[in-house]
Amino acid sequence: MRHLIRTVAVSALFVSSAAFAVPQMTVDLTLPEITEGQYHRPYVAVWVEDAQGQPVKTLSLWVWDEGHKWLKDIRRWWRKAGRDDMSFVDGIASATRPAGHYKIDWDLKDEAGKALEPARYTVFIEVVREHGGRDLVRQNIDLTTGDFSVQLPATTETGVIDIRLSGMAR
Template sequence: MMRHLIRTTAIGALFVSSVVFATPRMTVDLTLPEITEGQYHRPYVAVWVEDAKGQTVKTLSLWVWDEGHKWLKDIRRWWRKAGREDMSFVDGIASATRPAGHYKIDWDLKDEAGKPLVPASYTVFIEVVREHGGRDLVRQTFDLAAGDFTAQLPATTETGVIDIRLSGMTR
């Protein structure tokens, strides 16, 4: 009986603390459309955040072909801003390309060093490049000082609609 009461109390406290102290986070819902015309290759995708000065704050996701390091420079903006300086960093964050489908990328609003971001203006970038295909770079600016927000970016040749949500912010 006592063990059950302690477990129930602990679970209740955990639930209440998770509701009261919601962790700020951003979610990027990205869709890669099925492309049936021509030769199809899975795209390289980079999702990252820059501050108002154009400095890379955090690379959230990098999807590349297993032997694709020589092609990383085709993800032009990301490569110039974050990739070319440190190949061990690239190796540490890269994962395999993805087929057409819906993907959710979560971010805890911390920089590469694990420090929480200060309230300021930032931009999330999504760059999608496909061999024998197109190249799209979309972006959405957000301000941490403004609190929660939702944005929907229209579909492009290489992406479907992209939904971006910032939640758990306190003002």
């Protein structure tokens, strides 16, 4: 009898932990080693827009410390989220990164900390290098369909990008 109760309790624990999984999105981003010409670390913006093209959340903004004058080179992000509020930019910006692999986690909340409504959104990754290239990668995500994973092909300025949604209730 004790064994049965223990088995039921452990089973309930596993079932309930899945039910209470915290929804999150992870972006695994690789900045490749570029050896041609003069290399500058890229400016990178990762953000999410709703179906109407309105910015929902900036997940990462990597810029040179004195690079505010170059922010406009991250064209789409600048037009959508950056140019109207420099204090916002100062609050989220961090240093540029060297070539390597980076993981960006997001709790699926907007800039105000409110959980997103189940709907369709677009994840944008914009990578720009001084005297180099510019790539804008986008991926639609649907918060109504449950967990998913997608791998985006490498571009000139990025390696392969993996985007995963997990903890989504169906």
